[in-house]
Structures are given as structure tokens and as C-alpha cells.
Amino acid sequence: MSGYMLSPSLGWIGGGIIAALLLVAAIFNVVLFIRRRNTSDTSLVACIRRSAIAVLIAIMALTPSVMATTTSRAINATDVYVAVDVTGSMAVNDAQYGSNDKIARINAASKAVTDITALYPNASFAGLSFGASASLDVPLTPDSNALTNWADTLRTEPTASSSGSNLDAPLDKLLVNLKATHDQHPDDSIILYVITDGEQTSSATRRSFSSLRGYINDGFVLGVGSTAGAQVPVTQVTASGNQTQAGDWVIDPSTKQPAVSKMDPKNLAAMADEISGRYIALNAKNTLSNSASKDASKRYRVSTTVKKRRRATPVVWPYAIAAGVLLLWEFGSWLAMSRRML
Incomplete structure (x- = not known):
């Protein structure tokens, strides 16, 4: 048969x-x-x-089973939003993630995103990047591979287009999308992860993230980088679309010396408090391998997807x-x- x-x-x-x-x-x-x-x-x-x-x-x-083609899929009623800082300071090579090796902050963020998908099997995920502006790069989807592929391609803004770090850059985009998800699936558990070095170089006053509390069940602010800091490399995008370091350092206009970027635990802790969440500093010892939210849903709902799947139906x-x-x-x-x- x-x-x-x-x-x-x-x-x-x-x-x-x-x-x-x-x-x-x-x-x-x-x-x-x-x-x-x-x-x-x-x-x-x-x-x-x-x-x-x-x-x-x-x-x-x-x-005994027969293989049947279906577009239905059982999805865990947990929606995970991940917002990643892609400003120039995220290219600084002073981060650690599960080892003593120094890596770029953006690479530590990428590893963290991959671990997040593993923490929530069958959940839905959305990916948002923010720098000079915010962009919803991965709309909410049950395809965890879409988020990990996005994480693998994360790059910082080219130095030429960077306008400094403004931590509230993702706020408006998050507010709109979190509200839409909450309204569409009011019984879902919505988890927010914000990954950044916490550096605020913009002269504008940072807006509070407290407006997001009404739409999320739990939140995490993940800090990448070190409090000692390191110099910020000049980055540029090649004709092929790849990002490279120009071999120079970003110059601080106030000192005329290479700019040093430092992770700011104070800002990170404040952001976590504003969303009634938790601040986690990612380093050689702290990773996300066991930091899943206790508010993740145990319920499932059936959703129709574009992708066809073959499923074994018991006979x-x-x-x-x-x-x-x-x-x-x-x-x-x-x-x-x-x-x-x-």
C-alpha cells in the first residue's frame, strides 16, 4: 500500500x-x-x-499508519518576540557566550536567539532589529527555522548610516505588533526578549518600556558585551552585501580618540524593571540554555500553514x-x- x-x-x-x-x-x-x-x-x-x-x-x-499530506499544524499557544540591537556598538569584540572566547556582541546575540527557539518547542516567533530605526524582519511564524536563519544573518548597521544608540528605537514597532498579537490571540502567552548592550549615546531621553506590560506575560532583557568595554570598529557593506570591518576605529568627536563602548547594566536592569521582567547578563557562564519563561503556555491550538507537511495517521x-x-x-x-x- x-x-x-x-x-x-x-x-x-x-x-x-x-x-x-x-x-x-x-x-x-x-x-x-x-x-x-x-x-x-x-x-x-x-x-x-x-x-x-x-x-x-x-x-x-x-x-500501522499511512502518510497523509496536511496544512494543519498544532502550535503551542506561546508567542515569542525577539528584538535585537544592531547599532554600531554591537560590532565590538568583547562579548562572551558560554566560553571564555571573545566574540562580537552581535554574534553573541545570534547565539542567544538560536537558544531561545530551543526553549519554546512548537511556539511562534517574531524577529525585530533596531538601530537608527526598527524593522520587523520576521513576522510572527511557527517556523522556528525562519528565526534562526534570521539570527545567522544579523549584521550591525554600517558606520556611515549609524546615528548613535537609542534604546527606545524598537518601542513603537513592538507596541503595535504586541498589541495586534494580544488582540488576535488573547489567551496566548506572549514573551518578549530584548538583546542589547544597553548603551544609550543619543542625546534624547529614553522613553520607558512600561507601555508594553499590558501586552506581554513575561519579558527578558539580555545584556551582551562587557562593562570594561572595547573600541568600536568602523564597519561597511561591500557590493555583494557582506559586512566587513574597515580596519579603523570609530572616533569619539569629544576626545578625538577611538570611541570605547561599554555594556550598561544600569540601563538594562531599568528596562527589565519597566516590563516587569528579568535582566540577564550573557557571558562565559550565563547563557539561555535553561532560562525559559515560567509563563510559557501549556496549551496548543491548530493553525493552517502555507507549507504542506506529511503526517503519519494511525490505522x-x-x-x-x-x-x-x-x-x-x-x-x-x-x-x-x-x-x-x-
Whole structure:
């Protein structure tokens, strides 16, 4: 049969062990009948019936299934928004993520995004980058690969187009999208992650993130970089679209010396407090491998997606009916035998 397969609901180990034991029982029943056929009142029909029952249950343990194409998907009712700072300071090479190796802050952010997707299986994800302006690069989707692919391609703004760091740059875009998600799925758990070095170089006063509290269930502000800081490299985009460092340092106009960017824990903690969330400094010891939100939903909802998927649909009922008929036959035979013995 086309598309016919075995897909044990108890897993190949559990289902395989049960099926093997039942097949051994079926064979043992036949061997025992042959050895005792001259001294036992068990008939050939009874022997075949009992072995057939064991074989049918063994087949059901292996869960016969057919492959069916579907556009439906069960999605965990958790929506995770990730906002990543892509200002020039995120190119500074002073971050650590799970090791003592120094990497660019933007690369640490990329690793953190990948870990976030692993923390929320079957959830929906959205990716937003912010620098001089904010952009919703990945609209809310149940495809976690879309977010990890986006994270792998994250690049900082070219120095020529950078206008300094303004931490509230993603605020308006987040507010609009979080409200839309909350209105569309009011029973969902919405989790917000903001990844930045916390540096505010703009002269404008930073707006509070407290306006987001009404639309999220939990929030995290993730700090990348070091409080010691390091010099900010000049970055540029090549004709092919790749980002490179020009080999020079950004000059601080006030000192005429290479600018030094430092992670600002004070700003990061304040942002976390404004969303009633938690601030986590990412470094050699702290990663996101075990920092999933306790407010993640345990409920699921069915959604229709554009992508077609092949799904194994169990077809156990024919075997269950056959086994049921044989079991009733066995029970009837046992009753008849009991009455004769009385």
C-alpha cells in the first residue's frame, strides 16, 4: 500500500519490545500445541485463534499508519518576540557566550536567539532589529527555522548610516505588533526578549518600556558585551552585501580618540524593571540554555500553514476489530468449555 508504514506510538523501543514479546508468545503457543496435541484437548482452531490474537496485538503495538499530506499544524499557544540591537556598538569584540572566547556582541546575540527557539518547542516567533530605526524582519511564524536563519544573518548597521544608540528605537514597532498579537490571540502567552548592550549615546531621553506590560506575560532583557568595554570598529557593506570591518576605529568627536563602548547594566536592569521582567547578563557562564519563561503556555491550538507537511495517521482500527472478534470468540469458547466441565 502506498504510504503505508509503521510508526509506534510508544516509540520503536517500547513498541518493539511489546511486539517481540507477543510474537514470541504466538510462536510458543504453536510449539506447545504441537508438543501436547496428543494429550491436550486444545483444538487446532483454538491454537490458530490465540496465536492470531497475539500477532494482531503485536501489529497494533507497532502502530500501522499511512502518510497523509496536511496544512494543519498544532502550535503551542506561546508567542515569542525577539528584538535585537544592531547599532554600531554591537560590532565590538568583547562579548562572551558560554566560553571564555571573545566574540562580537552581535554574534553573541545570534547565539542567544538560536537558544531561545530551543526553549519554546512548537511556539511562534517574531524577529525585530533596531538601530537608527526598527524593522520587523520576521513576522510572527511557527517556523522556528525562519528565526534562526534570521539570527545567522544579523549584521550591525554600517558606520556611515549609524546615528548613535537609542534604546527606545524598537518601542513603537513592538507596541503595535504586541498589541495586534494580544488582540488576535488573547489567551496566548506572549514573551518578549530584548538583546542589547544597553548603551544609550543619543542625546534624547529614553522613553520607558512600561507601555508594553499590558501586552506581554513575561519579558527578558539580555545584556551582551562587557562593562570594561572595547573600541568600536568602523564597519561597511561591500557590493555583494557582506559586512566587513574597515580596519579603523570609530572616533569619539569629544576626545578625538577611538570611541570605547561599554555594556550598561544600569540601563538594562531599568528596562527589565519597566516590563516587569528579568535582566540577564550573557557571558562565559550565563547563557539561555535553561532560562525559559515560567509563563510559557501549556496549551496548543491548530493553525493552517502555507507549507504542506506529511503526517503519519494511525490505522489501527481494522486490527482492533479483528482482535476484538477473536477475543469474543475465545471468551465464548471458554464459556462453552466451562459449562461442559460442569
